[in-house]
Amino acid sequence: MKPIRDGYGEGLVKLGKVNKNVVVLDAGVSDSTRTEWFKKEFPERFFNMGISEADMVCAAAGMSTCGKVAFATSFAGFLLGRTMDQIFVSVAYSKTNVKLAGSHAGVSVGEDGPTAQSINDIAMMRAMPNMVVVVPADAKEAEKAVFALAEHKGPAYIRLARSDSEEFFGDNYEFKIGKATVMKKGKNAVIIAIGVMVKEAMAAAEILEADGLDVGVVNMSTIKPLDREAIIKAAETGVVITAEDHNIIGGLGSAVAEVLAEEKLDVAFKRIGAQDRFAESGPAKELFEKYGLNGKHIAAAVKAVAKK
């Protein structure tokens, strides 16, 4: 078990060693986002801009016009919520080489409550032209994604979670932007999941196996550009479920639904996620139970739609 944000912090340190153009910015939360690890190694390439997210995002854009690969980091909600227009103009439209990293995304943030539980960040970033959107499922994938995003020239958003996550991937895992990973094959249904929900989807598949259902799990770690082939393949089972720690409007569920509709794929379909409402303060585990986000709920959803 390891928090996904730790993989981001480690990835930055490794990347900093091999790429001298990498700079890291933070907005006063470097202890939580793990960018303080980069600061320790490369103090001259680290910029703590203070609690000034909008200022940070445009400064990152400025640095990138001088050849820097700029990682601008904060809690997802504040990083994006406070800077939509800065991102729209100085990052997306300007196609600057800025990587936005939002930690503490989703209901899984827990006790800090809804002001800190970003549940619409993916929606905001999906609707931003030129933006790549990545949601790693574990710390290693986050580390690999940091390298892939640095390779990619242009704007990107990487969504990180606070809580501990299962460790799925090892050092030889190859992360490719736009490529989904099949975590488990299955004939009766496929759960397409992102981030901390991959672990919940795996738990659901296990529950369903005991019920005699062979259910696959796909880790859709890039939401934009979306791996359409992986969705078309999943649809062959006739049952597709999406699982995200994000509003079901505008996130993974919506993205998958768009492909299913455009490709005229006739499947049973359900979106697991925040049901267009704010959650509350509480331990992440209890919130997942109350708001229908854990493996049990995913399993129940698979059964309910598979029956119809």
Place this chain on the structure above:
Amino acid sequence: MEKLGASELKEKGKEFRRTILKTIANAGSGHPGGSLSEIDILTVLYFRQMKYDAKRPDWPERDRFILSKGHGCPGLYVVLAEAGYFPKEELTKLRKIGSMLQGHPNNSTPGIEITTGSLGQGLSVANGIALAGRLDKKDYKVYLILGDGELQEGSVWEAAMTAGFKKLSNIIAIVDNNKLAQDNYVKDLKDIEPIDKKFEAFGWETQRINGHDYEEIIDALENAAKAKEKPQLIIADTVKGKGVSFMENQKGWHGKAPNAEQLKQALEELK
């Protein structure tokens, strides 16, 4: 409501410190440092300065209070419970599922005017309340507490300019100037001083006080409440984690709950 004097208020403040720590320890998470630095100001506001009726949180004539640095809500909740906005038992449910006391203030809780928790929004809301009050010919005051780190948010300065320009003299903003933000000291992160000169240039009147000295807090608030021309800023020099030796002025106590042993020691010190 009878007006309490400095020494009685000070006693109350001490009890609040103890309750804050017990409440956060029981929740298992939360922000002790900024709750302990702001509590003396909150004590004077709610038990001497402000006009309100806890049984009628929506009384139109009430003075308003906004905790712009929303993460300091354990301090506010303890004071609101004592004032009678909700039963004290609610404090034991802070940050637990189904509780009315959220990790950051939400305006469904009695006594909370507006949701905060994302820094840099409170002063603009205060401006709105002050402008509406002017329109409706009300004479209430709008009090708010800002964090010193929070002053790094650009939106605070848009709001400061609005209040100065519109001469919103019924706004009384207090900066909990505890010199620390989350991951660093404010002066190392991005220095915000001179706070007084900045606000004065934006059309405010300012005072600077020791935010733990009850006489000074009382005087500054009474003085500010007399203002007729300009919005009022009180820069309250405070100590983050005030009253607990191992928390005072320490980076690590921004957003962490004390464990059982630390709580015991802290309560011992606050006897």
